[in-house]
Amino acid sequence: MASLKQFKLPDVGEGLTEADIVRWHVKVGDSVAQNQIIVEIETAKALVELPSPFAGVVSELLVAEGATVDVGTPIIIVDVASTSGGVDVASTGGGGGGAGGGAGGAEQPSAADTLAATDATPATDDAESQPSDRPADTPEVNAGTGRTAVLVGYGPRDDSPVRRRTRTPQTSAPAAAASMPAQSWPSVAPAVAVPNGSGSGANAETDDATAGVLAKPPVRKLARDLGIDLQTLHGTGPDGIVTRSDVEAAADTSRSGAPQRLLPRGGEERIAVRGVRKATAQAMVTSAFTVPHVTEFTTIDVTLSMRAVARLRELPEFVDVKVSPLLLVAKAILLGIERYPMVNSAWDGATDEIVVKHFVNLGIAAATPRGLVVPNIKNAEALSLAQLARSINALAATARDGRTSVADMQHGTFTITNVGVFGIDTGTPIINPGEAAILAMGAIREQAWVHSGKVKPRWVTTLALSFDHRIIDGELGSRFLRDVAMFLEDPASSLLARL
Amino acid sequence: MTADHGVAEYGAGDLVQLLTPEGLRLEHPDYPLEISEDELRGLYRDLALVRRFDTEATALQRQGELGIWASLLGQEAAQIGSGRALHPDDMAFPTYREHGVAWCRGIKPESLLQLFRGVNFGGWDPKAHNFALYTIVIGAQTLHATGYAMGMQRDGSENAVIAYFGDGASSEGDVNEAFIFAASYNAPVVFFLQNNQWAISVPEERQSRIPLFRRAHGFGFPGVRVDGNDVLACLAVTRKALQYARDGQGPFLIEAFTYRMGAHTTSDDPTRYRLASELENWKLRDPIERVKAYLSRNGLADSAFYEAIEAEATEFAARVRAACLSMPEPKPLDIFNRVYAGGSPLVDEERATYDAYLAGYEPADSVGGR
Numbered sequence: 001m002a003s004l005k006q007f008k009l010p011d012v013g014e015g016l017t018e019a020d021i022v023r024w025h026v027k028v029g030d031s032v033a034q035n036q037i038i039v040e041i042e043t044a045k046a047l048v049e050l051p052s053p054f055a056g057v058v059s060e061l062l063v064a065e066g067a068t069v070d071v072g073t074p075i076i077i078v079d080v081a082s083t084s085g086g087v088d089v090a091s092t093g094g095g096g097g098g099a100g101g102g103a104g105g106a107e108q109p110s111a112a113d114t115l116a117a118t119d120a121t122p123a124t125d126d127a128e129s130q131p132s133d134r135p136a137d138t139p140e141v142n143a144g145t146g147r148t149a150v151l152v153g154y155g156p157r158d159d160s161p162v163r164r165r166t167r168t169p170q171t172s173a174p175a176a177a178a179s180m181p182a183q184s185w186p187s188v189a190p191a192v193a194v195p196n197g198s199g200s201g202a203n204a205e206t207d208d209a210t211a212g213v214l215a216k217p218p219v220r221k222l223a224r225d226l227g228i229d230l231q232t233l234h235g236t237g238p239d240g241i242v243t244r245s246d247v248e249a250a251a252d253t254s255r256s257g258a259p260q261r262l263l264p265r266g267g268e269e270r271i272a273v274r275g276v277r278k279a280t281a282q283a284m285v286t287s288a289f290t291v292p293h294v295t296e297f298t299t300i301d302v303t304l305s306m307r308a309v310a311r312l313r314e315l316p317e318f319v320d321v322k323v324s325p326l327l328l329v330a331k332a333i334l335l336g337i338e339r340y341p342m343v344n345s346a347w348d349g350a351t352d353e354i355v356v357k358h359f360v361n362l363g364i365a366a367a368t369p370r371g372l373v374v375p376n377i378k379n380a381e382a383l384s385l386a387q388l389a390r391s392i393n394a395l396a397a398t399a400r401d402g403r404t405s406v407a408d409m410q411h412g413t414f415t416i417t418n419v420g421v422f423g424i425d426t427g428t429p430i431i432n433p434g435e436a437a438i439l440a441m442g443a444i445r446e447q448a449w450v451h452s453g454k455v456k457p458r459w460v461t462t463l464a465l466s467f468d469h470r471i472i473d474g475e476l477g478s479r480f481l482r483d484v485a486m487f488l489e490d491p492a493s494s495l496l497a498r499l
Numbered sequence: 500m501t502a503d504h505g506v507a508e509y510g511a512g513d514l515v516q517l518l519t520p521e522g523l524r525l526e527h528p529d530y531p532l533e534i535s536e537d538e539l540r541g542l543y544r545d546l547a548l549v550r551r552f553d554t555e556a557t558a559l560q561r562q563g564e565l566g567i568w569a570s571l572l573g574q575e576a577a578q579i580g581s582g583r584a585l586h587p588d589d590m591a592f593p594t595y596r597e598h599g600v601a602w603c604r605g606i607k608p609e610s611l612l613q614l615f616r617g618v619n620f621g622g623w624d625p626k627a628h629n630f631a632l633y634t635i636v637i638g639a640q641t642l643h644a645t646g647y648a649m650g651m652q653r654d655g656s657e658n659a660v661i662a663y664f665g666d667g668a669s670s671e672g673d674v675n676e677a678f679i680f681a682a683s684y685n686a687p688v689v690f691f692l693q694n695n696q697w698a699i700s701v702p703e704e705r706q707s708r709i710p711l712f713r714r715a716h717g718f719g720f721p722g723v724r725v726d727g728n729d730v731l732a733c734l735a736v737t738r739k740a741l742q743y744a745r746d747g748q749g750p751f752l753i754e755a756f757t758y759r760m761g762a763h764t765t766s767d768d769p770t771r772y773r774l775a776s777e778l779e780n781w782k783l784r785d786p787i788e789r790v791k792a793y794l795s796r797n798g799l800a801d802s803a804f805y806e807a808i809e810a811e812a813t814e815f816a817a818r819v820r821a822a823c824l825s826m827p828e829p830k831p832l833d834i835f836n837r838v839y840a841g842g843s844p845l846v847d848e849e850r851a852t853y854d855a856y857l858a859g860y861e862p863a864d865s866v867g868g869r
Contacts, residue, residue, distance in 0.1 A: 010563025013766040035558045046768030053562040378774070398775070405770030 003081035005054050006062075006074040007038075013045045020068050020275055021075070022047065022370070023402070030058045032078060039075065042275060056080035068274065215242040226251045276371030287433045291347070292469040295428040296477055299462045300485045301449055306459045308491050317386040326364075326418055327389050329441050329463075332487035333414060334360055334381050334388075335498070340480045344413050345436045347470050354471055363415035363432055364392065366399040374432055375404045376412040420444060426462040437467040437477070439484070463488075513710065513724050514756060517731040520784040522792025524731075532735040536799050542730050543794060544808055545579045546787045549599045551812035552608045555819050556598075556615070560765045564823055565615040569596045573728070573760030576786030577693045579603060580733025581661065581755070584741060588629065588658045590651070592644040595633040596693075597663050604630040608815075609822035618826050620837075638668035641677035641690065648686035648744075659744035660688045661737070667698025669714070670706045678718040678750070687744035689737065690715075690752045693727060695759035700772040712754035720750045727757030728786040758784075831857055 009019060019041040026038045035051040038058075042048070060077040063069050213230040215223070219242060223230050228250050235242035273281060287293075305328050312323045337344045337360055345356040363376035375398065377383070377391045398404050415432045420443040429440040442462040449458035465481045472480075487494040517525050517532055553571050560568040571578060578599025585591060585603065593600055598611055606623045613622035614633060621632040634640040644662030651658060668674050669692060681688050694711055696703050707714070715722025721743075725736045733755055740751035758781040762769050794800035835850040 008563060010561065011566075012561055014567055035555075045766060046762075047770070048561065048768075050561050051558045053564075405775060406768075407770060407772055407774050 002059070002079045003056075004059055004077050005056070005080050007050075007053055007076045007078065009041070009069050009071050009073050009075050010050070011071045012041070012048045012050070013043050016043045016045065016071060018068055018070050019043045019048075021063050021065050022275075023065055024061055025049075026052075026058050026061075026076075028058050028060060032056060032058060052076075052078065054078040054080050066272075068272070213242060214240060215247075219244050219247055223247045276373065280372050283433050284430050287431050291431055291433075293428070293431065293466050294469045294472075294474065294477060295464055295466040296474075296481055297426060297462055297464050298481055298485050299460060300489050301451065301458045302444060302461050302488050303451075303459045304490050304492070305488045306444070312385075318389060321386065321389045322393050323389055324392075325444060325461075326416070326441065327385070327392060328488060328491060329416060329439070329484070330362060330364075330380070330388060330392065331385060332484040332491075333416065333439060334362065335487060335494075336480050336483040337381070337414065339483060340476060342476060343437050343467070343472060343480050345471055346413070346434050347436070347468060357413045359413070361411050361413045363409075363412035363435075364395060365415060365417040366396065366404075368399045368402055368404070370402050373399055373404050373409060374412060374415055375399055375408040376415075378411075414438070416441065420461065426464045428464060429466045431466055431468060435468075436471045437465060437480075439481075440464040440466075461488075513712070514726050515723060515732050515736055516726040516729050517735060518729045518789050518793060520728070520789050522789045522796055524793060527732075527735070530732065530735040530739060532731055534731065534734075539790070539794060540800060540804065542579060542583065542734075543787070543790045543800070544811075545583070545599070545602065546575045546730060546790060547808050548812055548815055549575050549579065549602050549608075550787065551816050552602075552819060553598060555816040556612060557761070557765065559612070559820065559823055560615070565612060565765075566617050567764050567766055568615055569764045570759075570761040571596050571598050573758045573781065573786070574693055574695055574755075575599055576730035577691075577727035577733050577755035577757050580730040581663075581691050581737040581753070584734050584737035585661060586658060586741070588656075589741060590629045590631070590644075590647055590658065590660045592631045592640040592647070592660065592662045593633055594637075594640065594663050594665065594668070595635055596665075597633070600663065601630060604628045606630060609819045612819070612823045613826060616823060616826055618829050638664055638671040638673040638677075640664065641668070641674045642680075644688050645677045645681045645686050645750075648681065648688035648750075649684050652684070652687060657745055658687070659741045660686075661691050661741065662688055663691050663693065665698065666692065666694040666696065666703045666706060666711060667701065668692075669711055670698070678715070678720075678752075681750035682718045682720050685747070685749040687747070688750050689740045689744055690750060691737065692752065692754045693757055694754050695727075695757050697759055697763070697769070697773065699763045699767060700769075702773075710754070712752055715750075715752035718750075720752065722752035722754065724754045724756055727755030728784045728789070730786060730790060757786075 011017075012019070020043075022040040022042050024039050026032055026036075032038060032052045032055065034053065034055045037049045038052045039050050040047060041050060056078040058076065059079040061075070062077065063073070063075050069075065213233075214235060214237075215230055220230065222244060223233075223242075226247065228247055230242055230247075233242050233246050233250055234240075236246055237243040302325065305325060309323055309325055309328065312318050312327075341356055341358075342354075344360055345354050348355050359379050360381040361376040361378050362380035363374040365372060365374045375395050377388070377395060380388060380391065383391060395404075395408075398408070412432055412435060414435055415429075415438045417427075417429050417438060417440045419427050420441050423443050425445075426442040427440050429438045431438050440463070442464070444459050444461040446457050447460040448455050449460055450456075451458055463481065463485060465477060465484075467477045515527055515530055517527060517530065519525060550572065556565065556568045557570055557572075559565050574596070578597060579602070582591075582600040582603030591597075591600055591604060595614075598608065601611055601623075602608060606628055610622035611633075613619050623630070623632075625631045631640065631643065634643070641662045641664055644660045648660040651660065662677070664674060674690075677688075678690070680686065681690070692711060694703060698706065703711070710724060712722035712724040723736055723740070725732045727733060733753075736753055740753055743749075743751050759769075760778065760781065791800075791805070794804075832850055832854060835846055835853070838846045
């Protein structure tokens with residue numbers, strides 16, 4: 001027998017009125033323990049994880065990721081009757097007797113510690129005796145008064161019937177997708193912008209929706225890898241099983257036609273601008289329209305760098321860390337800044353000063369499930385190459401998990417953006433506010449290249465440097481970019497030349 | 500930039516430490532400590548239960564059952580060590596974070612939640628426990644403590660007072676005034692400063708050019724820095740400081756060097772101002788793990804002991820939760836009954852006005868009385 005309990009969005013920070021639902025950690029059908037983290041929310045003050053007040057089975061998620069909801073709005077329904085053992089739900093209904101005596105308080109409580117024991121009003125377990133218009137509404141109702149005693153939002157909201165947020169319009173995914181959108185970030189794969197960052201896995205959330213379709217696990221994996229929604233296929237195998245050839249055929253048509261999953265036909269979609277998107281927009285507008293940008297490009301042969309990367313991977317210092325061309329680009333920039341410190345500076349319009357930083361907090365732009373973030377490696381100039389590699393790995397892992405802290409993103413002095421991981425040759429990057437320059441590294445491709453008087457296949461890439469022309473003139477920008485390029489063209493000789 | 504905030508100073512020569520983060524027992528010439536096996540196991544139980552209580556309270560806040568919560572996570576040893584050093588007749592003046600000290604004073608932990616749930620202004624009788632009510636105003640209680648100690652002095656009492664405060668409070672006028680009064684009148688008060696490194700978002704190094712314990716020397720009384728994550732050192736140093744005060748030698752400052760592992764309160768987001776690496780460094784100095792390591796290494800506790808504590812903690816947390824959820828909600832007019840013991844015409848008038856105001860809003864049968 002179901003016994004449903006709702007959890008209302010609490011005010012987690014003294015007087016907040018709303019919060020964004022960032023990520024659900026549970027889905028319908030999951031068992032949850034009391035105090036298990038069920039959802040991440042973002043308020044005006046903080047990113048906060050909410051623990052479940054109930055033990056049971058998730059019956060319904062009432063709000064979608066990305067939605068902004070008022071404090072006091074029910075966000076999840078948990079069926080507490082399905083729990084097997086564990087903490088009794090009486091704890092949410094305020095079972096009167098449990099408070100007194102007890103297991104191991106320090107010493108005997110004095111009479112002064114008056115608490116519930118004598119005058120607590122026994123509370124009803126409301127779950128089964130609710131009027132039909134307020135199903136299992138509150139976790140706690142004082143008998144006799146009918147008043148809610150929960151502290152959520154500093155007082156009950158009498159005017160709030162069970163309200164379901166309209167979900168963000170999405171693909172024509174069938175209703176089986178339950179109350180969760182299949183993808184909250186429809187167009188960008190949650191890949192971190194570092195080399196070898198995998199772009200797959202974007203569709204993992206759709207597993208839920210395809211559970212009702214018959215298909216063997218390898219076929220499911222194939223469908224996932226190809227971005228095919230099993231729900232949309234008609235199985236030709238016995239008992240309607242979706243076969244490998246069904247998936248492959250669907251992949252062929254979807255390749256030849258428009259990408260079927262991501263673009264619903266007709267209409268339009270309005271997406272509220274908030275959170276990381278809003279912050280990004282503000283930063284980009286500020287930078288693009290207050291900082292006079294100049295962008296320079298240079299296309300170079302990085303074959304020797306690619307060899308160096310391969311060799312580094314075999315060294316004992318690097319056995320347990322991922323070495324990528326990004327590491328050498330980062331090192332090249334750090335060495336270039338040593339020679340041209342003005343590149344590592346900031347314009348202070350308030351005082352008419354250029355602030356030259358004597359440390360490098362090297363930012364690396366990362367595409368994450370939550371959007372673009374630019375965490376930086378503090379004091380990167382002081383790190384050995386192996387330490388730098390570890391720092392890049394750690395930074396990428398943290399960003400990928402969506403756990404980059406604000407402190408990690410503050411006080412950057414120079415940024416690298418790696419558009420190459422998306423297969424793009426180059427771009428004109430916009431400077432991260434508070435910095436003087438940004439370098440974009442493009443895709444590294446094997447191309448026909450004139451090398452020692454002959455056309456040979458070589459690894460070639462394009463670097464793009466945008467800089468703040470108030471601080472950096474064309475000459476300085478060019479020298480710096482050339483310095484970075486020379487290192488990447490021949491890392492060993494460049495290092496020797498600096499000795 | 501100080502990438503490794505607070506770490507350079509940790510373990511420096513000035514720090515009194517009797518139990519290392521690895522669980523190795525050290526001796527200190529000035530702070531010898533004799534402690535029985537039962538007492539050691541008792542300290543472990545104190546630490547573990549207080550942490551479990553704190554975790555449950557944080558969860559209750561996140562579930563909308565408390566308005567706010569100030570977590571003691573990471574500061575268990577400083578509070579249990581100093582709290583267990585107190586004599587029942589000594590008087591303690593806490594901030595709003597001293598849940599571990601309250602535990603040592605015999606206050607039911609669920610009583611602490613009443614203030615944070617907004618059902619009353621305290622939750623215990625300060626006289627019955629010799630533990631003042633939580634003070635929200637930063638540093639104010641150091642003045643109360645000093646005044647109380649001066650009163651004890653005049654009563655010829657043989658007890659001492661302990662005043663809790665933090666590194667942030669040490670920058671406030673109240674604390675400095677308390678130091679001056681305590682020194683001038685030789686008051687029997689121990690100032691117990693938990694330096695948890697962060698005054699909300701302001702790091703300790705922004706607040707002082709010198710280690711905080713050295714400030715005492717300028718006021719003319721002793722100051723000692725103790726490893727605040729070492730329950731044994733906190734116990735030994737606080738015992739000695741209290742005895743020093745009882746012996747009529749005047750005030751004493753203890754700086755317990757520790758770390759606030761969580762947020763300042765549930766309204767705060769520490770990831771906005773401190774680096775993840777700093778937290779990781781302090782995790783290695785956990786106040787509970789080192790006691791566990793010591794007990795295990797010396798065969799003083801086995802897995803059955805830890806399991807029993809774990810089970811007790813789970814049951815304890817459920818009891819705290821049940822008590823929190825069943826707290827009777829105060830009536831709007833209750834507050835007027837707590838102003839004067841003997842009543843007051845002005846308050847009576849205000850009560851009547853407010854009663855009439857409320858009556859104008861509610862249908863008579865919708866609220867269960869005022």
